[in-house]
Amino acid sequence: METPKGDRFSQIRAVLGNQAVSMSAILILMWFLLSLMSPYFFTVANLSEITLQTAVIGIIAAGQTLVILSGGIDLSVGSVFAASGIAGGLVFQATGNLWLTLGGTILCAAALGSLNGLFITRLRVPPFIATLGMLGMARGLALILSRGIPIFGLSKDYLWIGQGKISNVIPVPTIILLAVYTFVFSIARYTRFGRFVYATGSNAEAAELSGINLGYVYLGTYALSGLLCGVGAVIEAARLGTVQPAGGNGYELLAIGAVVIGGTSLFGGEGNVIATLIGALLETTIRNGLNLLGVNAFWQYVVNGAVIIAAVAVDQWRRGL
Amino acid sequence: MLKGVDFELHAGEVHALLGENGAGKSTLIKIMSGAYAADSGSIWFRDKIVGGHYGPRVAEELGIVTIYQHFHLIPHLTVAENLALKSFLTEPGWLVNWRRVDRIAAEALARLQFPIDSAARVKDLSVAQQQMLEIAIALSKKAQVIVMDEPTAALSKRETEVLFSLIGHLKEQGLGVVYVSHKLEEIKTIGNRITVLRDGNNVATLDAKTAELNEIIRLMIGASRVTESRHFSHPREKILFSAHQLRNKHFRQPFDLSVYEHEIVGITGLVGAGKTELTRVLFGADARSGGDIRFAGINLPHQRPRGTVKHGLGYVPENRDSKGLCLNLTVAENLGLASLVKLKGWLFDRAAQRNIVRQAISSMRIRTRGPNQPVKYLSGGNKQKVVLGKWLAASCKLLLLDEPTIGIDVGARQDIYRLIREFRLEPDHAVILASSDIDEVLEVANRIVVLSDYRIVAELDPAQTSKQQILELCTRRTAA
Numbered sequence: 070m071e072t073p074k075g076d077r078f079s080q081i082r083a084v085l086g087n088q089a090v091s092m093s094a095i096l097i098l099m100w101f102l103l104s105l106m107s108p109y110f111f112t113v114a115n116l117s118e119i120t121l122q123t124a125v126i127g128i129i130a131a132g133q134t135l136v137i138l139s140g141g142i143d144l145s146v147g148s149v150f151a152a153s154g155i156a157g158g159l160v161f162q163a164t165g166n167l168w169l170t171l172g173g174t175i176l177c178a179a180a181l182g183s184l185n186g187l188f189i190t191r192l193r194v195p196p197f198i199a200t201l202g203m204l205g206m207a208r209g210l211a212l213i214l215s216r217g218i219p220i221f222g223l224s225k226d227y228l229w230i231g232q233g234k235i236s237n238v239i240p241v242p243t244i245i246l247l248a249v250y251t252f253v254f255s256i257a258r259y260t261r262f263g264r265f266v267y268a269t270g271s272n273a274e275a276a277e278l279s280g281i282n283l284g285y286v287y288l289g290t291y292a293l294s295g296l297l298c299g300v301g302a303v304i305e306a307a308r309l310g311t312v313q314p315a316g317g318n319g320y321e322l323l324a325i326g327a328v329v330i331g332g333t334s335l336f337g338g339e340g341n342v343i344a345t346l347i348g349a350l351l352e353t354t355i356r357n358g359l360n361l362l363g364v365n366a367f368w369q370y371v372v373n374g375a376v377i378i379a380a381v382a383v384d385q386w387r388r389g390l
Numbered sequence: 391m392l393k394g395v396d397f398e399l400h401a402g403e404v405h406a407l408l409g410e411n412g413a414g415k416s417t418l419i420k421i422m423s424g425a426y427a428a429d430s431g432s433i434w435f436r437d438k439i440v441g442g443h444y445g446p447r448v449a450e451e452l453g454i455v456t457i458y459q460h461f462h463l464i465p466h467l468t469v470a471e472n473l474a475l476k477s478f479l480t481e482p483g484w485l486v487n488w489r490r491v492d493r494i495a496a497e498a499l500a501r502l503q504f505p506i507d508s509a510a511r512v513k514d515l516s517v518a519q520q521q522m523l524e525i526a527i528a529l530s531k532k533a534q535v536i537v538m539d540e541p542t543a544a545l546s547k548r549e550t551e552v553l554f555s556l557i558g559h560l561k562e563q564g565l566g567v568v569y570v571s572h573k574l575e576e577i578k579t580i581g582n583r584i585t586v587l588r589d590g591n592n593v594a595t596l597d598a599k600t601a602e603l604n605e606i607i608r609l610m611i612g613a614s615r616v617t618e619s620r621h622f623s624h625p626r627e628k629i630l631f632s633a634h635q636l637r638n639k640h641f642r643q644p645f646d647l648s649v650y651e652h653e654i655v656g657i658t659g660l661v662g663a664g665k666t667e668l669t670r671v672l673f674g675a676d677a678r679s680g681g682d683i684r685f686a687g688i689n690l691p692h693q694r695p696r697g698t699v700k701h702g703l704g705y706v707p708e709n710r711d712s713k714g715l716c717l718n719l720t721v722a723e724n725l726g727l728a729s730l731v732k733l734k735g736w737l738f739d740r741a742a743q744r745n746i747v748r749q750a751i752s753s754m755r756i757r758t759r760g761p762n763q764p765v766k767y768l769s770g771g772n773k774q775k776v777v778l779g780k781w782l783a784a785s786c787k788l789l790l791l792d793e794p795t796i797g798i799d800v801g802a803r804q805d806i807y808r809l810i811r812e813f814r815l816e817p818d819h820a821v822i823l824a825s826s827d828i829d830e831v832l833e834v835a836n837r838i839v840v841l842s843d844y845r846i847v848a849e850l851d852p853a854q855t856s857k858q859q860i861l862e863l864c865t866r867r868t869a870a
């Protein structure tokens with residue numbers, strides 16, 4: 070494990086040693102290159118569009134970060150997103166009340182997330198399987214509740230959440246994105262719960278023998294991951310003006326991708342929340358850039374998948390330094 | 391490790407190898423099995439010199455087979471597949487010749503004269519059956535010499551008898567058996583000769599039938615190292631912690647244990663006597679099936695550690711890396727963990743936490759580059775201080791320590807003893823120290839509890855006992 074000492078080398082190590090730093094550098098480089106390639110890229114309109122496009126995935130990825138930090142994984146985010154969106158849409162159809170709709174969406178999402186937590190703590194099903202099962206169940210729930218038909222006709226004040234702009238520049242979803250990251254970052258860093266998440270992810274047995282209630286950690290992380298899927302569902306519905314029962318398909322790939330691109334270890338206990346935001350921005354930038362360059366949209370999946378693998382490969386290589 | 395050992399094994403004999411932990415028994419058997427190299431000296435096998443290092447493959451060709459304490463069986467395969475595994479590896483072709491597998495298995499099991507279903511999966515076998523299967527595999531390798539490392543550690547009395555009759559059978563076939571064990575009475579039953587190792591030297595080779603037990607123990611300890619017992623007795627006024635008629639899946643026989651205020655109770659016994667299980671059930675890490683635990687006047691119902699920690703218990707597990715520490719977190723995060731658990735509410739006072747950590751690092755003399763260094767980069771002794779410090783920082787009242795000084799250097803060991811002694815002087819504080827190192831228990835404890843086979847066999851005053859007496863109590867086979 071000894072590495073050669075030498076100031077030069079250890080300096081390089083310290084900089085490379087942080088995945089978030091290297092990913093930020095790559096993000097800035099990418100912005101620079103894209104602005105050379107497309108005159109439209111570095112405009113206020115396009116940059117705010119990137120943050121807007123990042124909002125939904127970024128918010129879901131924030132919750133996913135906590136889950137992965139605790140040593141778990143949440144594969145059900147895309148389906149929970151769809152099911153809670155539909156549930157909220159039905160509340161809207163029934164009542165037409167904005168607040169009840171928001172509450173319904175988020176409550177349904179948090180309940181499905183808590184159910185994940187209960188499967189894991191009470192039934193002792195491994196997170197991968199519990200959330201894989203939920204991926205199926207929640208998707209089915211979305212299709213059953215909506216009878217497979219999208220929900221239209223959301224009210225104007227609802228649409229403002231997705232389409233409004235503060236002083237005509239900053240999109241509302243961008244504000245929500247920043248608020249969510251401030252919130253989740255504070256949980257991870259400043260609350261006892263957040264510290265327990267790290268300890269559990271690092272060594273669940275040592276954490277338990279130190280007196281940590283693991284059930285509470287797991288329930289909390291999965292409930293929060295679910296809840297944030299609901300927040301994402303509200304924004305997406307308001308942006309598109311409709312709720313799709315097939316929505317959120319493949320979001321687990323993007324959300325988990327954002328977390329690992331940010332350098333959070335899939336083994337748990339290592340990583341941070343802000344790095345996930347950078348990972349999510351990187352993913353959106355790639356999609357946005359490929360769009361501007363006129364690349365076929367189907368290729369975006371391929372590139373996104375490849376970037377995730379490359380990011381983890383770089384991370385592994387970096388750890389071996 | 392070894393400093394010039396002579397050892398010879400006759401055909402058809404069981405030669406027992408005895409010695410304390412660290413005397414060199416494992417090193418010697420690893421050299422025999424080819425796993426380690428000898429620095430000098432030579433090994434002869436049937437009138438031929440085979441050199442000091444020949445590698446495991448040559449050892450197998452010669453017919454020297456070692457059966458370790460931890461089995462090398464594949465749990466999800468059947469008995470027959472485990473027996474035929476070697477032919478899987480050497481035979482050409484893609485397909486398995488199942489008829490051949492069955493034949494190999496049947497032959498090997500026939501030699502064993504012990505009923506094992508060849509179609510059963512290894513994970514479903516009892517420990518004794520697995521042990522027998524290991525021996526069957528050894529025999530199928532055309533073994534001439536079988537080295538057994540603590541073969542009865544996990545066996546019941548009846549299973550031990552079955553093993554002994556098998557060993558007797560092997561002797562008749564002219565095999566040589568090297569038998570490593572702590573259980574002296576067993577060795578007198580099964581062994582022909584005994585060689586005692588101490589500090590890497592062979593001190594004596596005796597006839598097993600005529601050797602006296604206390605003579606063997608004296609040879610193992612060495613006259614010079616019989617420790618002076620230290621007087622530590624403390625007025626026993628107040629019972630701080632007591633277990634009454636406690637039972638669980640390990641402790642079938644209910645037991646009682648009381649700990650007085652300011653007391654350090656040393657729990658000792660051989661490996662496998664139940665020390666770890668005892669500390670775990672007292673801490674709440676293992677469930678109990680009956681009995682009560684009272685602590686500081688309060689009855690503790692069965693609680694997971696999350697409950698007992700809040701009452702003031704603290705636990706230092708045997709394996710600090712896998713159970714004591716969050717290795718990729720920092721020194722500060724690990725030190726602050728238990729005190730964080732005991733706080734209430736969502737937020738916590740970060741400055742206060744930092745202070746606790748800084749104090750612990752300086753008062754415990756933890757050598758670290760700073761509180762934010764990942765704990766995995768610390769040395770063993772400093773890691774252990776972090777585990778201990780976690781509980782001291784959380785102001786716990788009863789410390790349960792399981793092998794707290796295993797694998798750490800002398801300096802850190804003395805620091806840990808000092809911390810334990812200071813700890814117990816606080817009001818309403820006490821320590822339970824489980825250790826297989828009898829010297830350690832004699833040095834640190836105020837009272838010694840001897841465990842054997844999940845039973846408390848004696849409670850001793852360290853001022854009025856000796857290492858010899860404790861070792862005799864540890865090795866005495868309890869009637870099943």
